[in-house]
Amino acid sequence: MLEKLGExxxxxxxxxxxxxxxxxxxxxxxxxxxxxxxxxxxxxxxxVKELSDKVRKAAVDERIKGIxxxxxxxxxxxxxxxxxLGEHKQLKLQKGKQNRILLLGLYGAGKTTTTTKLxxxxxxxxxxxxxxxxxxQRPAAAEQLEQNAKKNKLPYIIDTDEKNPVKLWKKxxxxxxxxxxxxxxxxxxxxxxxxxxxxxxxxDKSINPTERILIIPGDIGQAAKRQAxxxxxxxxxxxxxxTRMDSTARGGGALTACAETKAPVYFLTTGxxxxxxxxxxxxxxxxxxxxMGDLETLLEKIKSATGEDSEEKLKKMKESGKLSLxxxxxxxxxxxxxxxxxxxxSMIPGFSNMGxxxxxxxxxxxxxxIAKWEHIIKSMTSEEKAEPGILEKxxxxxxxxxxxxxxxxxxxxxxLKQYKLLNEMVKSFxxxxxxxxxDLSSGMSQKQMMKLAKxxxxxxxxxx
Numbered sequence: 229m230l231e232k233l234g235e236x237x238x239x240x241x242x243x244x245x246x247x248x249x250x251x252x253x254x255x256x257x258x259x260x261x262x263x264x265x266x267x268x269x270x271x272x273x274x275x276v277k278e279l280s281d282k283v284r285k286a287a288v289d290e291r292i293k294g295i296x297x298x299x300x301x302x303x304x305x306x307x308x309x310x311x312x313l314g315e316h317k318q319l320k321l322q323k324g325k326q327n328r329i330l331l332l333g334l335y336g337a338g339k340t341t342t343t344t345k346l347x348x349x350x351x352x353x354x355x356x357x358x359x360x361x362x363x364x365q366r367p368a369a370a371e372q373l374e375q376n377a378k379k380n381k382l383p384y385i386i387d388t389d390e391k392n393p394v395k396l397w398k399k400x401x402x403x404x405x406x407x408x409x410x411x412x413x414x415x416x417x418x419x420x421x422x423x424x425x426x427x428x429x430x431x432d433k434s435i436n437p438t439e440r441i442l443i444i445p446g447d448i449g450q451a452a453k454r455q456a457x458x459x460x461x462x463x464x465x466x467x468x469x470x471t472r473m474d475s476t477a478r479g480g481g482a483l484t485a486c487a488e489t490k491a492p493v494y495f496l497t498t499g500x501x502x503x504x505x506x507x508x509x510x511x512x513x514x515x516x517x518x519x520m521g522d523l524e525t526l527l528e529k530i531k532s533a534t535g536e537d538s539e540e541k542l543k544k545m546k547e548s549g550k551l552s553l554x555x556x557x558x559x560x561x562x563x564x565x566x567x568x569x570x571x572x573x574s575m576i577p578g579f580s581n582m583g584x585x586x587x588x589x590x591x592x593x594x595x596x597x598i599a600k601w602e603h604i605i606k607s608m609t610s611e612e613k614a615e616p617g618i619l620e621k622x623x624x625x626x627x628x629x630x631x632x633x634x635x636x637x638x639x640x641x642x643x644l645k646q647y648k649l650l651n652e653m654v655k656s657f658x659x660x661x662x663x664x665x666x667d668l669s670s671g672m673s674q675k676q677m678m679k680l681a682k683x684x685x686x687x688x689x690x691x692x
Contacts, residue, residue: 230479234517236265241305241518244298255287262305270449270481271312272488279308306514313510314487319439319467319494321355327409328435331469332428332459333443335416338471340369342443342497343413344376345505346469349495350409351382358407360400361386362393362431365415373413380502383407394430412437420455425462432463440465441494446473449481456489467494470508474498483508553605553613553647600635601643607632616647 240258247254259280266276286304287297321327329346333339343359351357359377361384363369370386377384385403390396393414404410412435417424432440442465444452452470459465468486473479473496486493493508605613607629612619619625619640630637 230269230473230517233265233269233480236261237305237309237517241302244302247298250287250297250301255284259284266480270478271484272450272481275312275484279305279312282308306518309514309517310510312484312487313513314483314490314492316509316511317467317492317494318507319441321350321409322438325438326404326407327439328437329409329411329439329441330428330431330435330437331411331413331441331443332463332465333416334420334455335366335418337416337443337445338497339363339416339443340372340413341376341500342469342471342505343373343411344380344382345497345502346495347377347382347409347411348380348502349505355408356406357382357409357411358404359384360397360404360410360412362396362412363415364391364393364396365417369413369415376502393427394434397431397434420458420462428463439467442468442491444468444470444482444486446470446479446482446496449478450485452482453485453488456486456491460489460491465491467492469493469495469497471497474504553601553608553616553643597642600633600639601646603633604629604635604640604643616644619644 240262243254243258244250262283263276263280266279267273283301283305286301289297289300331339331343331346340361340363347357347359359373359382361370361373363373370388373384374386376382385400387396387400390399397412412431414431415424415427440463442456442459444455446452448455456465456468468491470479470482470486470493479496483493496506496508498504498506612625612629619629623637626637626640630640633640
């Protein structure tokens with residue numbers, strides 16, 4: 229997600245932090261790199277100029293007292309980038325009443341897929357969720373929603389016989405009473421024409437939604453501003469979900485454009501898998517781009533993949549700071565459901581700065597590999613399972629385990645490497661450097677993130 233922009237930002241902050249002093253040539257070089265990267269990410273020229281002016285001013289401001297000028301410049305960069313992405317606003321369900329979310333958007337925005345992702349997100353947080361297919365325009369919409377809902381075990385209602393979405397809603401409304409949240413997928417058009425506005429307004433009147441959420445694809449860039457503005461004026465949307473953020477460099481344009489219209493972005497979708505939905509928090513988003521990680525979002529993604537039943541086990545794992553070999557297999561399965569290590573490495577402090585230290589695909593795994601690992605673990609003694617480290621230099625034990633599980637010794641060593649790497653990751657979540665459980669539940673401060681980042685990569689940035 230916006231990897232090139234993140235790489236430029238990390239290099240810029242490293243240049244600033246490592247400079248002996250800030251001269252005009254260095255500042256101009258850094259600003260030029262920033263401008264090029266932001267423009268390539270489709271951020272508007274006006275916002276790029278505004279950011280550049282503020283960073284340049286911070287570099288020459290002689291009034292700064294009590295803080296290193298380099299640190300001040302990096303802080304200004306961080307704060308200004310966060311500001312142009314708008315305020316953080318969570319999509320919170322109202323307690324004591326049924327919540328109804330109306331998803332809106334044009335053709336091809338990803339409404340039907342997002343309906344299922346959003347349903348899964350709230351279902352894994354203990355809510356009873358119902359999906360309702362109100363897209364009677366696109367023939368494949370009902371089939372797509374049904375397949376996605378069945379695959380992810382989410383209750384749904386579709387009715388291919390009824391072609392009027394308002395009548396469809398009223399016909400089945402009595403079936404909604406037992407659900408905390410009802411999410412309605414609606415039809416789109418090529419443009420926001422009169423027929424779509426009339427249909428949305430009629431549905432809005434019948435449904436009385438608690439949220440009207442616009443689905444916008446990230447690859448339309450700055451055009452998102454016009455689309456968000458038109459929907460705001462026509463149907464008073466309450467928030468936005470930006471889709472396809474995994475496949476575009478123009479996502480910066482879509483995000484900043486929505487912020488300019490004052491339409492809060494609730495979530496981003498970053499792939500086709502059910503768990504590829506992330507809450508959008510500008511501060512955390514910028515932390516990831518700067519290589520400081522985003523453990524808060526990572527914990528939320530884990531919750532989406534595992535559900536609330538696994539939270540207690542995860543909590544104990546973080547407190548102990550140590551995995552068992554069985555945990556390794558379970559965590560790799562969960563990681564694969566999150567899209568693999570490549571999808572989450574930017575959320576782990578310092579991992580973005582490690583470059584070639586982690587081989588590409590080092591934490592990826594296929595089902596066949598996981599099955600091998602399960603056989604390997606069954607061939608171990610209780611002592612070996614509890615302390616896998618004792619195997620590292622004992623080739624006779626490794627040979628015995630390989631023979632007992634019917635695999636090569638290289639497969640046993642691969643599992644031990646996986647264990648070692650994942651164990652380091654888990655330690656980054658534990659009670660280290662003065663962190664407590666409250667820090668983990670509310671998200672880490674940037675100061676804490678930087679401490680962890682220094683453990684994993686050569687990071688020399690200032691403390692916020």
